[in-house]
Structure formats: C-alpha cells, structure tokens
Ligand SMILES: Nc1ncnc2c1ncn2[C@@H]1O[C@H](COP(=O)(O)OP(=O)(O)OP(=O)(O)O)[C@@H](O)[C@H]1O
C-alpha cells in the first residue's frame with residue numbers, strides 16, 4: 001500500500017462520510033450550471049434583451065458563485081471537523097502536516113472533479129425541466145428550447161475546478177493541527193458552550209424588538225433608508241437569540257431533574273447540550289439564509305402583483321383613448337380605433353366618458369365632474385357597483401389610488417359648493433367609493449338633471465373607453481391594443497392587456513432570477529440542515545447502539561430522533577418566517593399596498609416544502625439508525 | 631535514552647485537576663520498563679506526554695537527547711514515524727483500513743517499497759498470530775485481535791522507543807504471553823527501548839524494572855534480579871503494599 005493507495009482506500013471505504021460532502025458539492029455545481037444554461041440561452045443572448053436584464057443575470061450568477069464558495073467551504077470544514085480523530089491517529093503514526101494537507105488536497109480535488117462532472121451531467125437533465133418550467137410559468141418572447149449548452153458547461157467546469165482548487169488550498173491551511181490530544185479525543189470532547197449572559201439575552205430581545213419596531217413603523221420611501229440598519233440589527237439579534245436562548249432553555253431543562261430524568265428526555269437534552277454551539281451556529285445560518293429566500297421571493301412576487309394589480313385598478317377598461325386633440329377631428333380619430341377593434345374580431349362596448357372640468361376652489365385646472373349616468377354605464381359594463389344618486393345630489397368619488405399619492409382632496413372638496421345655471425347651489429352630500437372610473441385625484445359625480453345645469457366648464461374632454469366582453473381571446477385584445485397604442489400619440493391610447501403583457505415580459509426574467517436565487521438559498525438552507533444532521537450520524541449510531549443494548553426500543557429511538565430533527569428544522573424556520581413576514585409587511589408599507597395574500601402564499605409554500613423536507617430527511621435518518629440497533 | 635525531568639501535568643477544565651506531580655524518570659538505551667499503579671493514577675497521562683500526544687504542564691522530556699516537544703512540525707512527524715511506536719489503551723485502529731493496511735501505515739507514510747512492507751507485515755503478523763486476518767476490516771475482528779494488530783503496527787518499523795498502554799489488557803494468558811515474549815525479544819535483539827503500562831504483574835515481570843506511581847507521584851521502583859519468577863513475586867508484594875491503604879486498589883486486576 002503506497003501513500004496514494006492509502007488515501008484512495010480511505011475515501012472509498014468511508015463512502016458514507018464522504019457522500020454528504022460530495023452531494024452538497026454536486027448540488028452546488030448543479031445549481032450554478034442550471035443557472036448558466038439559462039443565462040447563456042441563445043434566445044437571451046441574441047435577442048435585444050434589456051441590458052438591465054443581462055446585467056441582472058450576471059450579478060445573480062456572481063451571487064450564486066460567491067454563495068457556492070461559502071457553502072462548499074462550510075461543507076468541507078464540517079466534513080473535516082468530523083474527521084479530527086482520524087487525523088490525530090495518522091499523526092501519531094508519524095504523518096506529517098504536509099502529508100495530511102496533501103491528502104486532504106488530493107481528496108478534495110478528486111471529490112471536486114467528480115462533483116463538477118456529475119453536477120453538470122445532472123444539471124443537463126434538470127435544465128430541460130427548468131427551461132420547460134420557465135417557458136410555461138413566465139412570459140418570454142421566444143420559446144426557451146433546449147440547446148447544447150457548451151459555454152455554460154465550460155464556464156461551470158472552469159469556475160468550479162478553480163473554486164475547488166482554491167478551497168482545497170485554503171482548507172489545507174486552516175487545517176492547522178492543534179495539540180494531538182485534542183484531535184484524538186476530538187469527537188469525544190464536548191464543544192464549549194457559548195456563554196450565556198443576562199445582558200446579552202436582554203440585548204437580543206431589544207435588538208429584535210427594535211428592528212421589528214422600526215421595520216413596522218417606517219412608511220413609504222423611508223423604508224429604503226431604514227433597511228440596512230434594520231437588517232444589521234436583526235442579524236445580530238438573531239445570532240444572540242439562538243446562542244443565548246439555546247443555552248438558557250437547555251440549562252433550565254437540565255436543572256429540572258423531574259423533567260430531565262424522565263424516560264428519553266435525558267438522551268435528547270444531553271445531546272442538544274453537547275451540540276449546543278454547532279446548533280446555535282447552524283440555526284443562525286439557516287434562519288438568515290431562509291429569511292433571504294423568503295424576502296427575495298416575497299418581494300419579487302409582491303412587487304409583481306403590486307404592479308399588475310395597480311395597473312388593472314387604474315385601468316379597468318379594455319381600451320381607453322384620451323385624444324389630445326379635442327377638436328372636430330375627434331370623431332375621425334375614434335373611428336379608426338373602432339374599426340381596428342372590429343377588424344380584429346373583438347366584441348366590445350364603447351363609451352364616451354365626458355369629463356367636465358369646473359372651476360373649483362384653488363385648483364387651477366378645475367375639478368373633474370362626471371355625469372352619474374355615464375358612471376353607471378361604465379360600472380354596469382365592468383360589473384361594479386352602480387351609484388344611486390338622488391335627484392340634485394352630488395357626491396365626491398374617493399380614489400384609493402389618490403390615497404397613494406397622498407394628495408387626496410376629497411375632504412377639502414366636501415366643503416365647496418357649485419352655483420348652477422338656475423341659481424341654486426349644489427354641495428357634495430357624501431363620499432363614495434368609485435372604482436369603475438379611476439382618476440388620479442378624487443372627483444365629483446352629479447345626478448343627471450344637475451349635470452345639465454352645470455355652469456360653463458373650464459374645459460370638456462372626451463374620454464373614450466371600450467369594455468370587451470369575456471369571450472374575447474386575450475391574444476386578440478393584445479394584438480389590437482398594440483396596433484392602436486402604436487397608432488396614436490404616445491400616452492393617448494392605453495390597452496390594459498397589452499401593457500400587462502409587456503410588463504410580464506420584462507418582468508419574467510427578473511422574476512425567474514429572483515425565484516431561482518431564492519430557491520437556491522432555500523434549498524441550501526435545507527442541505528445545511530441535512531449536513532448538520534449527518535455529521536452526527538456516526539456518533540448517533542454508536543450512541544443509540546449502546547443505549548439500545550440497555551433496552552431502548554425502536555419507537556423510543558424514533559421519538560428522540562423526531563424531536564431532535566424537528567427542532568433542527570423548525571426552530572430556525574419559525575424565526576425565518578417571522579423575519580420574512582416582517583420584511584414583507586415593511587415592503588407593503590413602502591408601496592402602501594396590501595401584500596398579505598402574497599406574503600401568506602409565499603411563506604406557507606415554504607413551510608410546506610420544509611415539512612416535506614423534514615419528513616424525507618427524518619425517514620432516512622431513522623432508517624440508518626434502525627439498521628444498527630436491530 | 632528517555633529522560634523525564636520534574637514533569638507535572640494539570641488538566642485544565644471547570645476544576646483544574648493535577649494528574650501528575652514532579653515525575654522524574656530516566657530510562658537507559660535498550661531498557662525495558664513497566665509502569666504500574668492503580669486506575670486513575672496517571673499512567674496514561676505520563677505515556678501520552680512521552681509519546682508527544684500531550685504536552686507536560688511543567689518539566690521537560692527528552693528522547694535520545696532531543697526534546698520532541700520543541701521539534702518543528704515536520705521533524706516531529708518524522709521523529710514519530712521512525713523512532714516511536716505506540717500502542718493505545720483503546721487500540722485506535724483506523725476503521726477504513728484492513729488489518730494489514732493498518733499495520734503497514736507507519737511505513738507507507740515513509741514511502742517505503744511495497745514488497746518490503748508486505749514482507750515485514752507478514753513477519754510481525756505471524757509472530758503475533760494474526761496472519762490469517764490480514765485482509766479483514768477492523769470491525770470484523772475480535773478485541774484481542776485488534777490489540778495484536780495495534781501491537782504489530784507499533785513495532786513494524788522497529789522503533790527505538792516503544793510505548794505501550796495495556797497491550798495485553800484484552801488477551802488470554804496464552805496470547806498475552808506471546809505478545810510479551812515478542813516484546814521482550816525485540817527489546818533484547820533489536821535494542822528496542824520499551825515503556826509499558828500494565829495492570830498485570832505477569833506482563834510486568836518481563837521488564838527489567840517496574841516503576842510504581844500513585845496519585846500522580848512516583849511511589850517506588852524495583853529492579854529485576856536473575857529470575858523472572860522472583861521478580862513477579864516482588865511485584866505482587868509491592869502492589870499489595872501500594873494498594874494497602876488505597877481503596878483504588880480494588881480496581882487493580884491481578
Ligand atoms: N483530559 C482530561 N481532563 C481532565 N482530567 C483528566 C483527563 N484525562 C485524565 N484525567 C484525569 O487524570 C487522572 C489520570 O488519568 P490517566 O488516564 O492517566 O489514568 P491511568 O493511570 O491511565 O488509569 P487507567 O489504569 O484506568 O487507565 C485521572 O484521575 C483522570 O480522571
């Protein structure tokens with residue numbers, strides 16, 4: 001057996017131990033590669049895709065790469081930690097530090113090479129799936145066909161070989177050998193408990209409350225200003241929370257002997273105490289990474305629905321035409337739209353919403369006054385609530401969009417009155433919600449007879465709207481919309497379907513990138529937990545084997561493992577969910593737009609995935625331990 | 631060969647524990663010394679420090695005139711692989727390797743020729759009666775076999791100094807005798823200086839000298855005369871004296 005053979009045997013006879021490390025490396029490569037396939041897709045590269053999107057793709061790739069680096073580094077150092085004793089034994093047999101380094105280096109390069117190659121191969125399989133998914137979920141101009149991703153393969157291969165080379169070099173340096181006793185007794189020695197102090201515990205609570213409070217308090221654009229300090233404070237708070245709370249709770253439990261010494265509790269808690277430091281660290285990491293995932297996905301999804309919903313809210317009509325030229329040409333111009341709509345086989349009702357602007361108080365361009373009859377026609381076609389005005393009544397149509405701009409004049413206008421041509425005055429009687437005809441500011445709706453007696457307006461504008469029936473196909477609506485929007489002066493014609501489509505198209509890749517990164521982070525958090533759990537597997541096996549000899553039953557073992565795993569999976573998850581919920585609430589306050597539905601959806605889906613993940617991991621863990629005690 | 635000068639060891643921890651106090655011990659080239667004492671008296675601690683596994687808190691240890699604790703890392707590694715052989719109380723075989731691979735490990739580290747290694751491994755294995763299990767993995771062999779494999783690993787490279795912690799603890803009297811005779815022969819023929827920790831008077835009686843420690847201090851030492859039998863009796867007597875006013879004595883297996 002030469003030295004090389006020895007190193008080789010060491011790996012191949014210890015597959016399980018290496019498998020976890022190998023798999024997480026493979027996973028990282030696969031993620032990066034899949035992303036690269038997408039980023040280098042010909043229909044992205046060749047199309048005149050937005051420069052920003054290309055830039056976004058590059059940045060996202062960079063983030064994934066940096067993240068991969070730390071992830072592999074972490075996996076590797078966890079892996080090396082679990083092999084301390086082996087290194088100690090080798091050193092007492094006279095292995096020099098250089099030889100150990102060389103061995104670790106060679107192992108890593110071999111693992112790295114295989115992980116890179118298999119990651120790319122697996123990635124190819126997944127790419128088909130991801131491209132299919134991307135094509136169906138998101139709107140792209142061209143279809144995302146499968147292609148032979150040569151540049152993605154090259155980039156991935158080179159990047160990861162470099163990454164593994166660098167990490168191998170790096171790690172063989174951090175593998176500074178401490179005292180041999182520490183190595184040989186390495187896995188038997190409990191790691192030091194993090195210090196638990198009253199002061200730090202209080203600080204943790206204060207930091208979290210302060211961070212949450214600020215996040216929930218600020219509004220509008222100040223959210224952006226407060227973001228960085230809040231994030232920093234919450235991160236520190238989270239770390240303290242886990243390192244302090246862990247210690248605190250476990251100390252408390254251990255002190256309570258009637259609880260601690262009851263059936264399987266002793267095994268569970270002593271284990272938790274033994275791994276306290278590691279657990280605190282992984283809880284923290286997982287909580288933060290998951291929070292990033294939730295917030296990223298939640299924010300993108302929220303922004304998306306904010307954009308689309310806001311547009312639909314502001315433009316409930318299929319088409320809307322605001323001619324700039326309000327002269328006699330108007331009929332000719334409208335006729336063109338009418339014809340185009342008809343030629344495209346669209347069944348739509350046309351309305352002429354006559355906007356009258358009356359001089360009103362201190363507003364130079366006057367207040368918009370609408371005929372209640374016109375409003376009700378629109379409301380009826382849109383399926384919205386019609387207004388029921390008494391004869392001679394005027395109401396103020398409150399605008400929720402105006403609320404956003406914070407220049408809502410509704411209250412002020414309630415005080416004003418208009419003198420009609422018959423000498424009588426009319427004063428708004430109440431405020432109504434009027435979403436069938438949105439406007440940037442609140443406006444007035446008056447009953448038909450009163451409308452006819454209004455004084456001479458500052459100006460009158462005809463606003464033509466079309467409301468298409470349900471049976472029209474969206475593509476038709478879009479096509480006609482595009483034609484018309486291009487025909488008229490910019491801004492005069494608005495096709496809701498076409499604009500939404502354009503937004504989806506521009507937003508698609510961004511959403512995809514965001515989702516991708518979010519999922520990468522989330523899945524890594526999962527692998528983190530998996531890794532954390534499986535580093536202790538060997539130890540747990542011996543432990544349960546020993547206890548089983550004293551009469552621990554399989555159900556009892558399962559109970560212990562279940563709880564241990566549940567804690568590992570759900571303690572950081574719970575914190576991440578709270579963090580995520582706060583972050584998304586803060587986002588919705590920035591937009592002044594309610595994101596509860598979106599946030600709940602994102603967070604619940606993550607929770608469901610995590611539960612599934614937990615069940616799978618637990619199944620395999622229990623299975624492996626069962627093997628040795630039966 | 632080995633000089634232990636006023637060595638003390640304190641284990642730091644929640645409560646610092648003084649495991650050894652002012653140990654002085656000098657071992658000649660080619661000498662065979664056994665250390666005896668009640669459980670917990672500090673035997674393993676002393677051996678670990680000589681083996682460079684742990685560092686003394688006070689005092690100095692020199693092996694062949696060199697203080698191994700002062701050597702540079704690489705020199706220390708070479709020193710360990712060429713001059714030292716070590717048998718652990720709990721064997722510490724690498725479970726990823728077969729018995730044979732475990733035995734030749736110190737040689738492979740030194741980049742020896744494979745044929746030569748195989749040859750050497752066969753010779754020691756035959757002497758120790760484990761030639762039949764060379765291909766097995768460590769979890770497929772018995773405690774006694776593992777112990778003999780550990781002994782084989784410690785002596786395969788003919789170290790100048792062999793440090794053995796309970797090398798016969800798991801063996802029946804026949805195997806125990808084989809191992810001790812092998813060690814005695816290596817000591818005599820190859821001038822392998824040997825320092826052995828044992829609970830068994832029988833094993834200790836192969837030594838030239840037995841050093842007794844109690845509560846981390848040297849208690850006494852006795853030299854072997856002409857007869858091994860007489861020496862054995864002397865050891866038994868000292869042990870009963872040692873344990874006479876020590877309740878730990880009950881744990882000393884005879
Ligand atoms: N790492 C350690 N930390 C603290 N105390 C220790 C440590 N290792 C050993 N001790 C203590 O030092 C004393 C000597 O231990 P040592 O292992 O040297 O005993 P020993 O003589 O080899 O016993 P045995 O015959 O049972 O193997 C014991 O009381 C033990 O409790």
Ligand SMILES: [Mg+2]
Nearest residue numbers: 673674675719
């Ligand atoms: Mg001992």
